[in-house]
Amino acid sequence: MGDALGLRFLGATGTVTGSKFLLTTGQHRLLVDCGMYQGDRELRRRNWAPVPGLAPDVDAVVLTHAHLDHCGYLPRLVRHGFSGPVYCSPWTVRVAPIVLRDAAHLQEEDAVYAARRGSSRHDPPLPLFDTADAEKAIALLRPLPYGKTQRAAGMTVRLRRAGHILGSSTVEVEAPGGSVAFSGDLGRTTHPLLAPPEPAPAVDALVVESTYGDRRHPPRRLHGLAEPIARALARGGVVLIPAFAVDRTPVLLMSLRELMRSGALPTVPVYVDSPMALAALDVYREAVREGSPEIRADVRRAGTDPFDPGDLRLAHTVEESRRLNDPPSPCVIISASGMATGGRVVHHLEHLAPQPRNLILLPGFQVSGTRGRALLDGATTLKMYGRYVPVRAEVASVDELSAHADADGLLAWLRSAPSPARTCYVVHGEPAPAAALAARIGTELGWCAVVPRYAERVLL
Template identity: 55%
Template sequence: MDSDRVLPGPTLTFLGAAGTVTGSRFLVEAGDRRVLVDAGLYQGLSSLRRRNWTSFPVPPSSLDAVVLTHAHLDHCGYLPRLVNDGFRGRVVSTRDTADLAAIVLRDSAHLQEEDARWANEGGWSKHRPALPLYDSTDVEATLRLFEPVEFGERVVLGEDMEATLLPAGHILGSSIAVVESDGHRAAFSGDLGRPGHPLLRPPPSPPAVGTLVVESTYGDRQHPAPDPDVLAGAVRRTVARGGTVLVPAFAVDRTELVLLELQRLTDAGQIPRVPVYVDSPMALAALDVYRRAARRPSAQLRGGSPDCLDAIDRLDLHAVHDAAQSRELNDPEYPCIIVSASGMATGGRIVHHLAHQVSDPRNCIVLTGYQAEGTRGRQLLEGERHLKMYGHYVPVHAEVVQVPDFSVHADADELVTWVGSAEKPPHSVYVVHGEPTASAALARRLEAELGLCAIVPRDGERVLLD
């Protein structure tokens, strides 16, 4: 972290997602007030994951509040560790983010407890004993701190500090966080959605702010035009050879979109009707949250969303809740589709399925979204022929197919268009939440095409708010 000397005005310190695509954590300080925007886990490379275990740069007990943009693990998954280390402030988010974060954090604690147990029983951890980063008790203490707010509601965080959440169109409840102090305004994009999300309305233009912090997950590339036959073809080929289609999918939003597309392809006769298993209690719980929001209704959802979500039930759909049912899917007796978390195959039930099925050439692994560096999903995408799971290497003989159509991150063109649509050009744009080449490419475009001062900040860098 940069020098602790007092600066003349509110400051912003980049404590995560700087030079990498996970671990979003941005500290805003004004006088004796401290507010953290997002508290995400580092994921992917072991060198990044180790950062989750380092002491937070300021005492967690000194934080007045955490403002969450949304419920994905790389934005909310560090919260229970902060609580374990002394944070007792408020967690400000939308109602849907609070509902989804409860599901995500409970699952995260469970997976960490299970991984520690497996490591201790198998003896393959470097640590004796292996411990979880946090446990279920920490999560329950964290959830008691949530204070859900409505979109557009001005929330007082302390003396001369306020926050407002605006829809981001990425997943249900996702927000652009606007933090204001002493006349200085900063907006944090969180993860920005796309104009064509089938359920969510697109994000509004950026508000008038002096400082804009924008993600750059796809900052150096454009999403290809959707090609539904990529998924349809993979399913047809796999079923014809008697195999299983394994779909690692994020439990929140991605599972919903995958099921919607499978339903559409089945109704159109483009894929055979086969059993579809959703093997993720977290994904099933998240689907319930989406359905409840659609029936409220929610202003962030497009019209017709309830009917759209109900159409999923036309599939030969099977909800897999308990572990015994899940184990049966390690060796299915007939062709089927298994949708299971996690989306980058870093943990969860999908890893057990991969361990049993990735070596069978009849099977197919369908990757449906961004795969961070150092994850099993990225290894599969790059053609790795062996995967390490539970202390053993397993050969990869299954077909691997990437279907980029499901991405709910704005691509480079969409990011530039969104920033360029601001009510008033920001004085400074900080490009975060991307691999170094992606962040640098987006910063160059923002300067060249929009004439903005665009910077890729260093991890720990501290700046004044404009």
Template identity: 55%
Template sequence: MDRHERPARPATPARAARSGPAPALTFLGAAGTVTGSKFLLEGEGARLMVDCGLYQGERRWRALNWEAPPVDPASVDAVALSHAHLDHCGYLPALVRGGFAGPVHATAGTAALAAVILRDSAHLQEDEAEGARRGGWSKHDPPLPLYTVADADEAIAALRPVGDAVVRVGSAGATTVTFVPAGHILGSSSVLVEMGEASVLFSGDLGRPDHPVLRPRARPPAARTVVVESTYGDRTHPEVDPEHRVMADAIRRTIRRGGSVVVPAFAVDRTEIVLLAIADLVESGSIPDVPIWVDSPMALAALEIYRDPAHAGEVRPEALERLRRLSGLREAHSAEESMRLNTPGTPCIIVSASGMATGGRVVHHLRHLLPQARNTVLLTGYQAIGTRGRDLQEGVRELKMSGHYVPVRAEVVTLDEFSVHADADELLTWIGEMPQPPESVHVVHGEPAAARALADGIRDRFDCAVSVPRYCERVLLD
């Protein structure tokens, strides 16, 4: 046996007689880090990838985006997406460029959002390569994008919305994929894969029980093996303040000194949650009624998808109504409108992607507004190691953007109430809701300390084998 192949449990006598190799699971991403989710399942005549995300954060992980993948893309039969965040779907265009020609199965909400996210990512890839060429700050000559808009369009053409159907994968059709609502963002799901006698439940990113915009997640189904995220595996979220007092205080302080508030927010879901909180603060009189700009074409497109009646079954109707009452909402569609916000002339709130300030329009806002002490940056969620958001959170005095260092004089405030990732207790509760305890659990999608902490918690509570996989580790599933 290869040293990376570990049976989850010894085969029972009934299973020992089966013919052919046992199904196997390989961790191609989100192992040792919190991004880049990719998992390969092989067996029963099928080769299925669950999630196909980009690495973000530290350079050593981002470099893997550019390396040849550990599996030949042309050999993969299908991909199943848990949800549309870039670290779960953003590598799809590169996979297609490498020869993948199969279907990409996803819920209708995920397919709609992924189309927006992949095109935006491709545009950013092309823009950054061109900016590096013009600025001369790239180590490569010429600098090239990881993938192009044409590659993204091919990946989008492969998306197959599944509805409530169970999907069959592989030549024999013996592998099935079922999507179970996860309550993280619109369309997000846990993914159950049944491959012969093996069954694996991928949590995807799990939402919290009280998501302010979406209806609650479903209970998890039974599975012998669980692959669970651990983004917040070493902590519990603080109680949510319904009055958002920390946020309100920061906004009032900034407006009094004539500054602007910049909110780096993920274009999908986080923007809706932030706008909902601002709407409540304006309606209660807790903050002045100043212009509130959404400056992200992707966020504006996602907002329309959330409002689409086709997805009404997932969204709390009262949340949409509160958003409609936000009188000061403005939309910056063009680059010219976006640039004017760097010198707005009057205090305002700018909500712009990306949430960790790794790219997008928020980067040029930070470049112009960070040097001025009257402004404020509100960080509204998890900031991965190696991102600009994490650097700001940790108090850096200068921040590097587009080859230049920018002084950080603006106030930086971290808000802990906007996360829509389940915390450690909620992750354990989710596993405990399974009809039977799993036989083995693999803890992924977390920084090492968070993953180890959640693994310890699972060992303490459940009678099962637990691992924190290494990158490219392979385990057997019989």
């Protein structure tokens, strides 16, 4: 096929995780995103299976942002022989190492636990990747500022601001055989901290996410956050919020600050209990101090710490974390992971979920097969550390803090392109949202919109 530009969908098809998109032209291979699968067991098993056309054959990688489902497979790629450059925005170069080191630590912990209980098919049980793999992957990160071009794998790459998390980017790739852009995870124009996404480019093909492709977010009024928290604190309970360490924790702190300063919530201790979240919070604070253009102008002008609700307490040590399993007074605990799949939040769930006075607040999308999704679906028990724990605490969810564009936002971004794409590929969504967004793109924009299959290859 000569220099024809090909695209293969090696992840984020039929699901919101595992983003991997392989571009090929002639003898060159460029991978856009290198994410891990999360969620149910069938999806997680894909992390262990060989991926068609990947390492060591990939020449270079481009990352849209530092969330695990977009960068977490990178150490595994390195373990299989990849040693090329990994291009991403300068802030992603700062945030991705936090995510990758934490993921390696959890993989190693899981392997030790599997050995202890004899639950692995391997003897001894193996991690998907380890700390050494993560460090090798981190050493490959190369900063690419927004708007600058970079030759990679015989193609030209350009990043633009996506407004989803600090450092998040849309990716535009040009090659002799055509051009394509990837939305990555697209942010909201109303994000309280980050500047909105830049417009979509004029390209032959657009690959767009569809996490919320079948719904509209409620306006950001914070009522949905304040009401259940106030109710739990009034009855003397603890509010446990499983939150993504990157972006969701800083945004939660900003929201709690707003609510406590306005009197909508009483000022109680707010704990951040996640080494990863604390490291990410330091990076976000640095971005605010430096006046990064990714930060909204009003936040830059304020000149204060936007992340302190009034009584912020940071749990650095394991002992400090343990004490939060039975806090002495009503408080808010923000802990990773965001879907309660691992990390310190699982210990807190084990102790706090059985008590009716407490609240478990889910502030983001919950992938099928995770503890967070089980709670959202009304589970009355959760399995943790090999045994079941009753869930008697109140469970609530709130979409007001989502960092993803909703269906209207995705369509607005596509509409902002100077000219229509020949084809729009709808990815990174569960089947119903992806199909709904594709239908709206066809009806409202008049574009050819397709929901691709796993491992499907198309010519651009």
